[in-house]
Amino acid sequence: MTTLSFSLAPKAIYQLHDALMCLAKFDDSVAIEAEIDLLRLSVLNSTKTAYSAFVFEADGFFENYSFGRVSNGSSSRTAHPEKFSCQVLIKALLSAFKGKTSGRDKDTSVERCEVELQEDLDESECRLVIRLICGLGVIKLYKLTYEPIHVQHAIFDRSKATNEWSIEPKYLKEITDHFGPSAEHLDIYSEQGKAVFTSFTTKSSDGKEILRQPVHTSVAIEKRDFDYYLAEDHLHVAIHMKDFKAAIAHAETANAKITARFTRPSRPLQFAYESEGIKTEFTLMTRGDSPGEDAPGSSRAAPQLSARQTPAPVQISQRNTAPETAQMPPPRSRSIRPLTGTSTRASQSNTETQQPPPSMEFDSLFVPADDDRQWDVPNDEDEGPVEDELGWDATGEQTSTGPGLRDIEPRMAQTSHEEEEMGIPPTQRMSQLHGLGLFD
Amino acid sequence: MRFRTQIANASIFSKLTASLSSLGKVCWMRLEKDFIRFTIIPDQGTQVWAQLPIDTIFEEESYICESNTGAINLEVPIGALHRALRSAVSAKLSNLRLTKKGNVPLLALTIRATSWTTTSNALDIPETAAATDHSSSTIDNSTTTTTARPSGTGPRERETVITQEIPIKVLHESAVEGLHQPRCRDPDVNILLPSLIQLKSISERFTKLATTNSSNKTSSAATAGGATSTTPSLSSPKLELSANMHGSLKVAVGTDAFRISSVWTDLLNPSLDPGQLDEGRELGQLPSERMREVPADDEAGWAKVRIDGKDWSRILSVGRLNPRVVASFINETALVLYVFLPGSWNEQDSCLTYYITSYAV
Numbered sequence: 122m123t124t125l126s127f128s129l130a131p132k133a134i135y136q137l138h139d140a141l142m143c144l145a146k147f148d149d150s151v152a153i154e155a156e157i158d159l160l161r162l163s164v165l166n167s168t169k170t171a172y173s174a175f176v177f178e179a180d181g182f183f184e185n186y187s188f189g190r191v192s193n194g195s196s197s198r199t200a201h202p203e204k205f206s207c208q209v210l211i212k213a214l215l216s217a218f219k220g221k222t223s224g225r226d227k228d229t230s231v232e233r234c235e236v237e238l239q240e241d242l243d244e245s246e247c248r249l250v251i252r253l254i255c256g257l258g259v260i261k262l263y264k265l266t267y268e269p270i271h272v273q274h275a276i277f278d279r280s281k282a283t284n285e286w287s288i289e290p291k292y293l294k295e296i297t298d299h300f301g302p303s304a305e306h307l308d309i310y311s312e313q314g315k316a317v318f319t320s321f322t323t324k325s326s327d328g329k330e331i332l333r334q335p336v337h338t339s340v341a342i343e344k345r346d347f348d349y350y351l352a353e354d355h356l357h358v359a360i361h362m363k364d365f366k367a368a369i370a371h372a373e374t375a376n377a378k379i380t381a382r383f384t385r386p387s388r389p390l391q392f393a394y395e396s397e398g399i400k401t402e403f404t405l406m407t408r409g410d411s412p413g414e415d416a417p418g419s420s421r422a423a424p425q426l427s428a429r430q431t432p433a434p435v436q437i438s439q440r441n442t443a444p445e446t447a448q449m450p451p452p453r454s455r456s457i458r459p460l461t462g463t464s465t466r467a468s469q470s471n472t473e474t475q476q477p478p479p480s481m482e483f484d485s486l487f488v489p490a491d492d493d494r495q496w497d498v499p500n501d502e503d504e505g506p507v508e509d510e511l512g513w514d515a516t517g518e519q520t521s522t523g524p525g526l527r528d529i530e531p532r533m534a535q536t537s538h539e540e541e542e543m544g545i546p547p548t549q550r551m552s553q554l555h556g557l558g559l560f561d
Numbered sequence: 562m563r564f565r566t567q568i569a570n571a572s573i574f575s576k577l578t579a580s581l582s583s584l585g586k587v588c589w590m591r592l593e594k595d596f597i598r599f600t601i602i603p604d605q606g607t608q609v610w611a612q613l614p615i616d617t618i619f620e621e622e623s624y625i626c627e628s629n630t631g632a633i634n635l636e637v638p639i640g641a642l643h644r645a646l647r648s649a650v651s652a653k654l655s656n657l658r659l660t661k662k663g664n665v666p667l668l669a670l671t672i673r674a675t676s677w678t679t680t681s682n683a684l685d686i687p688e689t690a691a692a693t694d695h696s697s698s699t700i701d702n703s704t705t706t707t708t709a710r711p712s713g714t715g716p717r718e719r720e721t722v723i724t725q726e727i728p729i730k731v732l733h734e735s736a737v738e739g740l741h742q743p744r745c746r747d748p749d750v751n752i753l754l755p756s757l758i759q760l761k762s763i764s765e766r767f768t769k770l771a772t773t774n775s776s777n778k779t780s781s782a783a784t785a786g787g788a789t790s791t792t793p794s795l796s797s798p799k800l801e802l803s804a805n806m807h808g809s810l811k812v813a814v815g816t817d818a819f820r821i822s823s824v825w826t827d828l829l830n831p832s833l834d835p836g837q838l839d840e841g842r843e844l845g846q847l848p849s850e851r852m853r854e855v856p857a858d859d860e861a862g863w864a865k866v867r868i869d870g871k872d873w874s875r876i877l878s879v880g881r882l883n884p885r886v887v888a889s890f891i892n893e894t895a896l897v898l899y900v901f902l903p904g905s906w907n908e909q910d911s912c913l914t915y916y917i918t919s920y921a922v
Contacts, residue, residue: 299648299723334665334728336641341722
């Protein structure tokens, strides 16, 4: 059982709101991790190319913070007993933690916020309870549902980053003002005392659609504008414009100097800054030309970059060894999806492909012991996921069937055995069904 | 084919492109030795033909335009050009040139913007340190920070170089030969429009009133049947603009439920320059001069057109250039606006002409 409670002053609520607004630009739900001395909010985007995390220090940020964990038999399932983690929809949190601008009514503006985690495995209801104490005795109470989750972090070894620069975010903001709204990517490099930021978009360039092509914008600022600029010249790294904008927008509201660290293209780049008890980091996958390739003009580099769109991230997963790959896998790679466990399931189904799916109960209700069920496409589709998640654990126990079917289960099990003895294999392997997009 | 120039007046250029981009996505830009022309011919709606002397927006000394035919014709995404020019408005120096990247012709806009810093840059690195020693410039190599120059602290001028590359199409002369300004008969009424911002806000209010009203009424009107006059107005309400040669301009809108109008008086009715007349015609023969003879209180002295409210609002966005606008009414046919930019050497030379067709009743 976990006990977690903390309280926030109004200023901290606004800061939390800003952080959530920023995180919302990466994905819909945020992972919350509580440890003894910190609270971490993090989001890994769906393509796993961008990770952003806000670490709120127990002493510096909160008015009160207490975290405890009572270990008993039932809770030993967690690998990290000193840590609690869950996942919450950002929208839900944002409805509770409102920004400065929403405090229209002075009298009932928020004075304090108390958050408490109600997690009792004996109780039916586990909730994250947010209590906003407002003026005139108004109390707003939010009870949010949460999901347990194994949080994935992007690992970034700062000591190994060979390039680093630091700058006031307002200068970066000025740069993005020049970019068009449709710009998708941002290429960063330096030469001759200048740092050059170039926007580009990877779109097919048909001759007839010339006028629809995006405007290429490049903005060069002097290295003197940086607090320090310690990066190799002519080293192009490219990131998503959206992520870049999200990072600097928040850095500007936090009024913190932003530091970028990176090694080379196709390796992660990290923006980091900290202010007032909040440590913020954005770890973004980069792509670009490897150093040494001659690319004097940013404009000329862009087409080369675009051609590498997918290959670049894939390379890294092959080249790198365990820890980093697991944390920052390539986008759209279906083989690495630890959260849903697709990969393990796939391998199981491969070993059992010679057997027909043992779960035919639902069909048997209507046409018992009939081969026709093999052709029953809609039913396959409907029950497919259930089989895949629960029925393929090779134990043969059909505990996962619907409650209404329990009483006739024994009979069905028999029929299924008969079915096997008849020796007619299925026409299609379950593993092949993955290609149909049912389990995407 | 060469085109290169410095932009003398990025603000006017930007405002011009903003006004043009509200009417169409693609602009035909014709560069000649003395003039630049911008033309927008949308599939539907108002045509614009703009002609500006070089020095209205470009710096004459730096203007280079070389072509076999004496003119360069470009098809430009005007919205993108406008967006790019926004970076140039506050810049010290901007340069526009025609170039090519691969097979894609471009208008490349290079902008040098400067501003003053207020923050002290304590950890200033000299450019030489970073430029000479690429390979070993790791984080550990922080010795450079000790050599901060005195100029690194305190306010200093910082420079930003912005390059905007706008993909365009170069048109062959034969492709544009067939394009010509619309011809229409002599106008019935010429009148100098009042303040465009006032005209715009009143027109938009009328449009909005008629829109909300007609959207409520649409269903009932449809069932009533036979209401042929309301069918074309489903998209946007039509404003009735009318004027006479006695200094009056009227904007009106009507629906089934109401009719509302606004009248300006004591406006100027400019006379046509006699030198502009065709051979063998006299000023007195012009329809506008005949209309001048009609008494002020006579309905016959008014020329009227019907214009889509939203289109009219987009046209009036040219008001940001703060121009003088002469409206020429051709009764029940068309409205032609002559928009003269202020501040140029010869106002007659820099003129945007808007051709707006009147809707039938």
